[in-house]
Each structure stands twice: as C-alpha cells, then as structure tokens.
Amino acid sequence: MHAVSRILFALPVILPLISAEAASPVLLPGQVPESGNPILPGYFADPSIVQIDGKNFIYATLDPWGGQTLGCWESPDFKNWTYRQLNWPTQQACHSPTSGNAGVWAPSVILAPDGRYHMAVSVGSEVWIGVADSPLGPWQNSLGDRPLIPADFKPGYHMIDAEWFVDEDQQVYLYWGSGHGWTNGRCFVAKMNSDLTAFAGEIQDVTPSHYFEAPFMVKRQGRYFLMYSDGVTVKDTYQVHYAVGNSPFGPFEEGPTSPILVTDATQHIVSPGHHSVFQRQGRDYILYHRHRIPFEPESVARQTCVDELHFLPDGTLQKVTPTHHGPDFIQNRxxxxxxxxxxxxxxxxxxxxxxxxxxxxxxxxxxxxxxxxxxxxxxxxxxxxxxxxxxxxxxxxxxxxxxxxxxxxxxxxxxxxxxxxxxxxxxxxxxxxxxxxxxxxxxxxxxxxxxxxxxxxxxxxxxxx
Known part of the structure; x- marks a missing residue:
C-alpha cells in the first residue's frame, strides 16, 4: 500500500472540460456490479495458495506468459487483497545455461513438514526451487545457481508446472511436466528428500488420459485424485480433468465425470484451468484462472477465480459450475x-x-x-x-x-x-x-x-x- 501524507508538486496537466459524458457501459455476463469473480484485480494465472495464521497468500503467473518475477497477493479475509513484491524468484536469479529468456511462471508454494516454506517455479522449461521462513520471504534459491530440473532433463517434453504434494505420512512428492505444441503432455512424479532439495526415489511417468499440463494432487477418503489441465489455453478448449489412483504413483484411471471444469461460452467463462485446491471451513474449493471478459482468441489475459468443489461419496468429483458470483466468503469487499x-x-x-x-x-x-x-x-x-x-x-x-x-x-x-x-x-x-x-x-x-x-x-x- 502507498499512503499519501504530503502534497508534491509537478508540471501542470491541461485537461479537457469536465463536461465530457461517460459512455453507457455495455454489459456482458460477468460484468454486473459486485461480482465476486475474479478475486484479483489484474491478469494472474496458474494460482497457488497458502493459508496460515488467518492469512491467505496467492502466488501466480503475471500475464501474458510470465514476467521478471511472480505476482503475490495477501488477504486477511479472502475479500480484500494487497499486492506484495517478492525478492525471489526472478528471471535474473533463476538463470542457467538451459533457462533461456523465458519468464517466471507457474508457482507452487507449501508449508513443508520441515516448518519452512518451499516454492517450485518454472523458468522457461525448467524447474527451480526456493525456500523461506515466511510466506513473503525473503526467499532464496534452494540449490544456489542451478535448477532442480533442467530443460534437458526429459528431452521432448516441457519441464514445467511443478506442484508439491504432502501426503498424510508427511512424505513430500513433486509432480510436473507438459508437452510441446499443446500435445503429447507427460506427467512425472518423484519422492523428495527431507529438505526438498533432491529426489529420494525413482522418477515415474504417471500420465493419465487427456493430460497436457498443470498437475495437482489431492487425497480424499484414502484415494489419490490427480487433477490436471488439457486443451489450449489461448483458445476455448482449456479445461480441468482428473484421474484416481490408490497411491501417489497411481496407476491413475480418469474419472467418469471428467472433465469437471470447462468453458461456458454463454456466460463468457472461457478456458478455465491450471488450478489448485484448498479447504475453508471444511469445504473444498478450486482456485483457477480463466480469460478476461470479453475473450480475445490467442490473447493471454487470464484472471484468478474461485468456485466450490465437491468430492462425492462414490469416489468421483462433481462437475464444477463456474460462476461470476463465487462463494459467499469472497463477497462484500x-x-x-x-x-x-x-x-x-x-x-x-x-x-x-x-x-x-x-x-x-x-x-x-x-x-x-x-x-x-x-x-x-x-x-x-x-x-x-x-x-x-x-x-x-x-x-x-x-x-x-x-x-x-x-x-x-x-x-x-x-x-x-x-x-x-x-x-x-x-x-x-x-x-x-x-x-x-x-x-x-x-x-x-x-x-x-x-x-x-x-x-x-x-x-x-x-x-x-
């Protein structure tokens, strides 16, 4: 925040007369006053969330296609969000012979069993990891001047969209992977060591049906729900799927209700995806991005939204109804x-x-x-x-x-x-x-x-x- 406590002086600005009339706004679905979604004022994609001590922190890609750093937002109530600048990751700090000039994107942040905050983030087509003692840092590279997963780690695939998962036994896993040209995505997973700086076991390919990128693991009722995105985010085909298995390594079978979150063009909700899942007062919610209104094909201006998510007693996920209103707790900012x-x-x-x-x-x-x-x-x-x-x-x-x-x-x-x-x-x-x-x-x-x-x-x- 920036408080103004004094009046400064600058060159005068010559203005037109104030009688200029405001044009009557053209309203599309989602543009009615007081809509709760999107929850952030700006273009933020691939959201990850940490909830600690009554505060909420969202980390996200700066659109279009990432930037010199990440976007980070803090809120005490999930209604009113303040933008926070992080010292890390930056494109300069996360640079290696294989990182290229691509921006920083797709963060995943957790409070790990070691009591510290750990971030996995994509820089170009590789994964860097960082550690901090608080959600806002200061952050530092966990591995100094090298990534955990370099771009040439699995030739032919994108090493992006890394996502942490902490199982009930406190073992931490890392999921990641995508394809090229919006096809042939692969999902990889490995156990992590105790300080989350190295793999503690064999890397496995657990790619389910209709997978392209953005894996997110959720465990409910003893079963493992591998959720992920498929389609093309700059078109209207991006959507969220899920597959279910009996271990973090699967095998995973796509659920009968998949995909669960898809475009609703009649409501101007286009290409929802690359999500995370969180709980609030015992209920599950999906935090995801979708395109701004109106959608412009091939543009990249995605906004962060939240809607309720239901895990059903039969071991499936209920299809999500994406809304502009959003749940009650995001209202009345x-x-x-x-x-x-x-x-x-x-x-x-x-x-x-x-x-x-x-x-x-x-x-x-x-x-x-x-x-x-x-x-x-x-x-x-x-x-x-x-x-x-x-x-x-x-x-x-x-x-x-x-x-x-x-x-x-x-x-x-x-x-x-x-x-x-x-x-x-x-x-x-x-x-x-x-x-x-x-x-x-x-x-x-x-x-x-x-x-x-x-x-x-x-x-x-x-x-x-």
Whole structure:
C-alpha cells in the first residue's frame, strides 16, 4: 500500500472540460456490479495458495506468459487483497545455461513438514526451487545457481508446472511436466528428500488420459485424485480433468465425470484451468484462472477465480459450475461496502464501450476503464453528487506491477481545482494504491501525463470513503 501524507508538486496537466459524458457501459455476463469473480484485480494465472495464521497468500503467473518475477497477493479475509513484491524468484536469479529468456511462471508454494516454506517455479522449461521462513520471504534459491530440473532433463517434453504434494505420512512428492505444441503432455512424479532439495526415489511417468499440463494432487477418503489441465489455453478448449489412483504413483484411471471444469461460452467463462485446491471451513474449493471478459482468441489475459468443489461419496468429483458470483466468503469487499450511492464517473475518453469509466465504481474486477489509445492529457472524474467528506481512497490499476503516474485533484464546483496528491514524478506501484487525504469536495479527478499511452491508463476500481 502507498499512503499519501504530503502534497508534491509537478508540471501542470491541461485537461479537457469536465463536461465530457461517460459512455453507457455495455454489459456482458460477468460484468454486473459486485461480482465476486475474479478475486484479483489484474491478469494472474496458474494460482497457488497458502493459508496460515488467518492469512491467505496467492502466488501466480503475471500475464501474458510470465514476467521478471511472480505476482503475490495477501488477504486477511479472502475479500480484500494487497499486492506484495517478492525478492525471489526472478528471471535474473533463476538463470542457467538451459533457462533461456523465458519468464517466471507457474508457482507452487507449501508449508513443508520441515516448518519452512518451499516454492517450485518454472523458468522457461525448467524447474527451480526456493525456500523461506515466511510466506513473503525473503526467499532464496534452494540449490544456489542451478535448477532442480533442467530443460534437458526429459528431452521432448516441457519441464514445467511443478506442484508439491504432502501426503498424510508427511512424505513430500513433486509432480510436473507438459508437452510441446499443446500435445503429447507427460506427467512425472518423484519422492523428495527431507529438505526438498533432491529426489529420494525413482522418477515415474504417471500420465493419465487427456493430460497436457498443470498437475495437482489431492487425497480424499484414502484415494489419490490427480487433477490436471488439457486443451489450449489461448483458445476455448482449456479445461480441468482428473484421474484416481490408490497411491501417489497411481496407476491413475480418469474419472467418469471428467472433465469437471470447462468453458461456458454463454456466460463468457472461457478456458478455465491450471488450478489448485484448498479447504475453508471444511469445504473444498478450486482456485483457477480463466480469460478476461470479453475473450480475445490467442490473447493471454487470464484472471484468478474461485468456485466450490465437491468430492462425492462414490469416489468421483462433481462437475464444477463456474460462476461470476463465487462463494459467499469472497463477497462484500471494500469496494462494495464503500460504494457511494449516486456517484457517477466520466472520463476524457474511453477505449471501447466495454471499458466505460462507469466500471471503476461497480466493484467488479472483470471490468475496467481504459482511455482511448490516442489519449493525451487523459483524466478520470467522479461526481459524488454533492459535497462529501472523504478520508480514504483505494485505486486498483490494471497492471499493479508497473509504475502508474497520476495526480489527484478535487473541486467543489467543477471549475476550481485543488491538487491533493501527486504521483506524476514518483509513480506509484502496487494494488491497492491507498491515498489517505481528508477533504470536502463534490468532484474528484485523476489526471495523467501525456507521456502515457492510452492503453497504459486503465483502472479496475476507484473507491472513496
């Protein structure tokens, strides 16, 4: 978070008149106000979750296709998430002769039996492992300057999507593997030694039917459920399957209800997959990514969602109904609780009717405002309807890991403006951007420098209270 405790000074920004009207938003399924899914404001894929001491941590790939590091989010309540920067993994720290220039992606994090946190992460087509004493680190390479699984470990297959599994006897296993060209995926598994730095047994190929990548192991009622993804994530065919066995090594037989999580194009839910499973108050949930709305084929802008998962008494999994609402415990986040009745947003421009300024007030991370591509001197304004006392603001930019320069100004009449906060010269990072500045005003606006391209000026939510 970033608290603003002083007013800085920068070059003035010349704005169009504030009378520009907000375009009426075009609503698709999933774009109604207060939808709980997606749960994170941004494009985060391949989510892994740790729950400890009443806190929740999600680690995920930065879309598109990974970045210099990972995305990490922390929440005390599963409603309101704060972006955290990790010191590791980074592309620079996880570099070997076989790592290439690919980004960091597909993390798996656990609190292991040794009492420490262990991460397995893909960098290009190899697996690196790290260790820390707390979920936010500091993290360090477990093996120094080398990966656990180099890219040439199993020629012909991708060494990616490694996932830890801790059995009831505290033995830890590692599952991983994919194919090339969206075909011929293979799943490998091995026991790990006590400090999770080496394999403690033979590596086995346990590939079930319809497997491509993203293995995740769950044990229920004494049986082992190997869950995984198949299809093409940049199309509408990505989906979650499962297979069942009597040991961590199988053999695994695909379940009769597989696949359990698939595209629902009528609801604009496209290519759900690469998931993890967690429990909350004795119930199972699936944490997964799916494409933003609207889906653009061959694009990679995936968002993290959660829905309930049911293991049935007959040893099968019930098909998951992917929703926009999500379970009750993700409802009523701060943007919902602090919505101001009658407030209206307008902007200097908007990229399309699907990126209307009205969306910054709807408490829905499936929607956002984006300025027109050729925007210059862009601004976003909220009319509170009358003079109101404001103490706190939360701003969630589209790309929270990128510098986001802006200034915040207020007015009682829409003609005379006072600058209250300034991030033009020292752009803010993170999400939410927290502005703690008390004022009384009817109009509040954000102004952006000409140096930003229109596509870089984009906000999911702007909450004032």
């Amino acid at each position: 701060d943007e919902t609780l602090h919505r101001i009745p009658g407030a209206a947003a307008s902007a200097s421009s908007t990229a399309t009717p699907l990126t209307s300024p009205a969306f910054v007030l709807d408490s829905n991370y499936a929607t956002r405002w984006t300025a027109a591509p050729d925007a210059h001197g862009a601004w976003l304004m909220i009319d509170l309807g009358e003079l109101k006392s404001i103490q706190h603001q939360l701003i969630r930019p589209e790309f929270c890991w990128k510098p986001f320069p802006f200034a915040m100004e207020t007015s009682a009449d829409g003609e005379h403006w006072n600058r209250q906060a300034d991030f033009l010269q020292s752009p803010s990072l993170g999400s939410p951007i927290l502005i703690e500045k008390s004022f009384v005003a009817r109009f509040v606006r954000l102004v952006f420098p000409d140096t930003l391209q229109g596509s870089e000026i984009s906000i999911f939510e702007w909450s004032l209270h």
